[in-house]
Amino acid sequence: MTETPWHHRHILSLRDFSLADYATVTQTAVSFRDVLSRRTKKVPTLQGRVVTTLFFEPSTRTRSSFELAAKRLSADVLNFAPGSSSLTKGETILDTAKTYLAMGAEIMIVRHRETGVPQAIAAELDRMGAGVGVLNAGDGQHEHPSQALLDLLTLCTVLNPDKPSIEALRGKKIAIVGDILHSRVARSNLWSLTACGASVHLAGPPTLLPLNFAEGFRNSPIPGSAEPRAIAQHDTLEPALADADFVMTLRLQHERMTQHLLPSLREYHQRFGITRDRLTACRSSVKILHPAPVNRGVELSSDLMDDPSLSLISQQVTSGVAVRMALLYLIGTRSRDAALLNA
Amino acid sequence: MTETPWHHRHILSLRDFSLADYATVTQTAVSFRDVLSRRTKKVPTLQGRVVTTLFFEPSTRTRSSFELAAKRLSADVLNFAPGSSSLTKGETILDTAKTYLAMGAEIMIVRHRETGVPQAIAAELDRMGAGVGVLNAGDGQHEHPSQALLDLLTLCTVLNPDKPSIEALRGKKIAIVGDILHSRVARSNLWSLTACGASVHLAGPPTLLPLNFAEGFRNSPIPGSAEPRAIAQHDTLEPALADADFVMTLRLQHERMTQHLLPSLREYHQRFGITRDRLTACRSSVKILHPAPVNRGVELSSDLMDDPSLSLISQQVTSGVAVRMALLYLIGTRSRDAALLNA
């Protein structure tokens, strides 16, 4: 296992991730992916330690991925199911987190439909001196760090299967298409991809990609680097796809229609749906990413999704388990050092 | 562990099961039952491997049985809970299966209220060359193979407790009573019991047992055998019970009333309910099976259900864990050979 320095007790946002952080996560995940290709896919790293998933917003897919990652590290996993919980009795979210802390939880994986909940839990636990690591598994429309990190691992693996490395991303053009405004996946990817030197082209209708959306990202420096973040934004698909190395489409929530942000799914697909025809404008080696689940025929045509020579969706899911093992390992065994370094 | 040949990558239907297949499952289950009688009831067979339950139709009883079987084999189990899932976001069932495949699931246990869903998942995974085994845990009104196989183990154990064997079933008379038309349990049992040489007598009102129901089963040959399948059907209880060795009653769904298939529960019980009195027509050694849960006083009188000298319901549940361990073992460790043989 790599023993590069690791300073994060929590993983809440990728905004403050340095190039070294991305390299550490990616290299650690590659090591764990090798574990996953063995017949017995388990390591004793977190044996006897407690990982809790606090998914206030339900997501079987993401929860299963984290749960499997934790079990692969031999941790005990407690799943908090809000439906059948004390929250219906009026307990605050912080009280729920403190309860699991008191039971012995050492890592908490938090998902909530409101922005800032994982951060608030982490702040409170730090205030108490709990020494617990919090992992943001999606908060509102803010961030979804593990998704962007698994996307990163997937890209690095495509670019250099034998020795995946974030260096390979430098100078690549990545189009992110669709409902950027409401997407925590897009936001986390903006931080990670630009920090690694890729050039990100956003494309979407103005209702889903406001005029100055990229401004805040451009103005936020890459930790430990003087380089600017390379971001362009477009209100049509064509300039984003031209010579793109990768196209990342985003899930279109159906409620965007009822919110009058879009006229119809059909029109959306005509203007921003990714089809085989449109991909001809990209580089010939282009690959497609999607955080899943996909609305087939809306943001992505069904045949592209099922074409393993173009779609990276399955690799993204597979990368997810390895990346989450890496994150649990790093905050579960390296955060102590981080605490000392930060003290 | 027996090392007889095993050719099934999936267990979807018993229609194509040969006598040798039933013997292998039963002998393997007997070995695992011995494991279950130890104080430490675990074997490392599937250590570090991932078994996923995809129960689109909820069933705590069956899911718990499979989950326990998988844990007894030291597998890691991921439970897919459709309520809190991406399916509500419009993801297709095949996409759900592919997601778990990409996470590393090696066996998928599928239950769905529509006929053919496990088969469709298996076909798609095979098309992808996934090498994953699919186990049908109940599909619509079609099949429920593990239920029929646990019934088989239960019968063999009653007939010869010291050395259970399917040979003992030859020539036995087994009555299956009730809502045959809608029962996947009845269908799977028809394949298994007749293949093992038992004579099956179906009994139910014409609305729940259409006139030519048995025809399709009779006309389907037993793989590897020239013998016909022995099936009779009756619209009254008496000829089915006369000299029966075993009586299997089926759960009566209450919605059959609202569908006007039955006048009342009371009348149903009077005509087809199994009572102590009616059992006098059977052999004196007669035993009762029921897939459970039982509607007490409808298909079976309450006192019979609780009489351990007559009811095999508890033994069926116990057999269920052993049989499911056997199935997971066979498709989890022997399907590789099956793949080679089939290649």
Add this chain to the structure above:
Amino acid sequence: MTETPWHHRHILSLRDFSLADYATVTQTAVSFRDVLSRRTKKVPTLQGRVVTTLFFEPSTRTRSSFELAAKRLSADVLNFAPGSSSLTKGETILDTAKTYLAMGAEIMIVRHRETGVPQAIAAELDRMGAGVGVLNAGDGQHEHPSQALLDLLTLCTVLNPDKPSIEALRGKKIAIVGDILHSRVARSNLWSLTACGASVHLAGPPTLLPLNFAEGFRNSPIPGSAEPRAIAQHDTLEPALADADFVMTLRLQHERMTQHLLPSLREYHQRFGITRDRLTACRSSVKILHPAPVNRGVELSSDLMDDPSLSLISQQVTSGVAVRMALLYLIGTRSRDAALLNA
């Protein structure tokens, strides 16, 4: 591990607990708490054995605590989720318990909103000679033994952190405040605290604390002791708090308002809410307990709850895992001896 005699196959009520029983549970829990402070928090005590939670009344907090305790002892845990269960198909509770028995469950942890359900399950399993231990995790308004036992461990630990012992409770004054009438926590604590020689002062409005409430408790002797149970009851807060060593507040169910048992939350808080000001009447070393989740600002002011020098709520949760490990250990490994002793 202490090897004092242990006679309980089930833990259903604390009414029949002797001083020796409380000492055994507390000492065993202290040993397990030491396990929990290690980096690897697991012992192989219940390796390969099956613990089932049958929570007919949902409670994530309590179920997680039991689940974690069972996992710490290396047991396999099956969670019964009534929502997605056969109960909706009309299966009786006893049939559900028998199903898990037949699957191999050796300990059942039962919670139900009706009084007496765990007792009924235990009686039926005993009648069958099942040898299974039943643990009452809350039944109606009757008892919640593990909650009172974790309260006991918490109190003993505060009184003598180095060597917690129930002896230290003798002569202490403990106020229990609030909705006594509907509280299983209060009832179980009344048995345990008075048996250990503490003096319990109940306080609540007459609608929630009927005039002769304590009578039945006072008249029930302490097993193996000639001492009376010391209980006083008050309809104002002041006499209960005067010189109290500990104050235990109870959760106020909001439905008490709609049942016209209380005029308003505000008035309740004014008369019976615990505030910093009111605590001045207690001993200076006073500490507060609450079974959680807390209605902040109703039964307890928010600042008190968050003050670690006053609130024992987190310690209660931590004690809970250790006490539940002790209970599972005692009925899982010592009940066999108990059975022999009772035979």
